[in-house]
Amino acid sequence: MQELFNPTLKRNTLVAMTKEIQRTESDIFQTHVTIHIHRNHAFEPIQSIIMPFLHFSGIYANFVLSSYDDSLNFDILQTERENTILTIHQQPTDKQAALEFLFIDTARYTQNSIEYIAQRVKTLRSMIGAPIIVLLTEKEDSPTQRQYIKSCKILCKDIAQCEVFGVLEIVHSYYPNINIFDNIKADITGTRLNNAALLALAQILGLSLIPSFILPRLKALALDLDNTLYHGILGEDGIDNIMLHEAYIALQEKILDFKKQGFLLALVSKNEESDVRELFAKRKDFKLSLEDFDCIKVNWKPKSENLKEIARGFNIGLDSILFIDDNIAEIENVKHTGVKSILATNPSDVIHILSLYPQLRSFNISNEDKVRSKDISANAIRKELENLSQTDYFRNLMLSLSFTLNDRDNVVRITELLNKTNQFIATFLRPTQQDVLNYMDSNNHAIMSIAMNDRLSDSGIIAVFIAQCENNSLHIVELCISCRALGRRLEDIMLFHTFRLLRQYFGLQDTHSFIHYVKGPRNTPFLNCIGITENDKDNGKKYLIDKNIDITGLRIQENGLQ
Helix, strand or coil, X not given: CHHHHCCCCXXXXXXXXXXXXXXXXXXXXXEEEXXXXXXXXXXXXXXXXXXXXXHHHCEEEEEEEEEECCCCCCCCCCHHHCCCCCXXXXXXXXXXXXXXXXXXXXXXXXXXXXXXXXXXXXXXXXXXXXXXXXXXXXXXXXXXXXXXXXXXXXXXXXXXXXXXXXXXXXXXXXXXXXXXXXXXXXXXXXXXXXXXXXXXXXXXXXXXXXXXXXXXXXXXXXXXXXXXXXXXXXXXXXXXXXXXXXXXXXXXXXXXXXXXXXXXXXXXXXXXXXXXXXXXXXXXXXXXXXXXXXXXXXXXXXHXXXXXXXXXXXXXXXXXEEEEECCHHHHHXXXXXXXXXXXXXXXXXXXXXXXXXXXXXXXXXXXXXXXXXHHHHHHHHHHHCCCCCHHHHHHHHCCEEEEEECCHHHXXXXXXXXXXXXXXXXXXXXXXXXXXXXXXXXXXXXXXXXXXXXXXXXXXXXXXXXXXXXXXXXXEEEEEECHHHCCCCCHHHHHHHHHHHHHHHHCCCCCEEEEEEECCCCCHHHHHHCCCCCCCCCEEEEEEECCCCCCXXXXXXXXXXX
């Protein structure tokens, strides 16, 4: 389906693809969501062709459209959703949108509309916790209108989980030569946007923007070498004859940019490792260095096997990896693993695809994202210490845990971890940032976050617990631990120490705690940890009795519990 990234797609082609997708069972989609469209011009021309792009992203979207409403009264929202917190195991319904989308033609307003639109967005945020995308169609292509969009962004910058875009801004960032307006047909189509702009918007929204707000971000890029990062075959052409023209330089710079955003990089190449090391040592014109790669798999084994080893080494799922290779056979051979892939036909195409690829875009690059590579690289050293006793292991690493109650300063990271963790997670509650803030403000809820560091790296926040006090008992309604923290002998310590601190916070004497769970496709490590077996129900709660945990050698800090 790589043709979906083509800049010359036709509407009739997309309509035909949509009909074909609609004939299939909807359960082939990984994620079913409702998206509310609050608009004052026609969204239907986008809605009719966006499904193939969302399908590629693994999303099935039910769009609920408002009437044409310049006043932005948000008439499709239900009053019972105002300022609510999801209850335990409550599943999304048509009334609980995963995304609020404002599609606004600014030409329908006076020149003083910026403040009004920003105020309405703030009102929407007070009504609902879902992420908000504001897409403004400019009156014209001019510096004044670009400043208009910039001013609206400034007014909305402090609104949680909200991003503002101009149609010209995002369309021209991908396709700078498109003329987006057709005022003559506006009365017929219901929008001033022409067909080319609508096609581009469907592609950008379906592949990049909407998935970035709904799906977890990918974690690693796995890269081939020959005819992927440069032109030529190392084993045949030799080091000096490898060609690195402008497009390949741009691609390597693009890859480096992903690393700066916290993505892990892996090298997967069928070559002699000694030749590859010599290549990077001699070719000073390369933008990438060998040290930029967090894992190097240069051998003659099947790449599917190497990718599985990379996932184990990074402690992430195979579906968190994007693999780039110029060989169609290699791409086909790794499909069964769940790894996502890009066929590297030429470097310029790869750059374009990467700019649109689902789950690569992020609007809040946290400090944890930036230090992830260093933390993963340090795992090799930690692995060498596995034979030490627990106390000696902790002391050698100078390992420290910091427990913080209702840490509003790190609400973005807390929300991110709750929405991205898959292996060690209890109920897949997937709260929004506003939900997290509501839990922190609630009298009978609390959120405990745990940060970790040792002498090798600062891992940042690696665990989150959402607790509820009910009938004088402690209920853990959600918990997650980052895969980076697993295997360091800390799971039981974090679990039972958090229980003790939360009982202390709520003033509970009972040493028993309920931990709620849902059996998911990948959270077996968590289920095993609390003793859930195949014979247990698919969801429920487990009654855990407190136990003494040996923390000798471990440094513990407690914050916000007085």
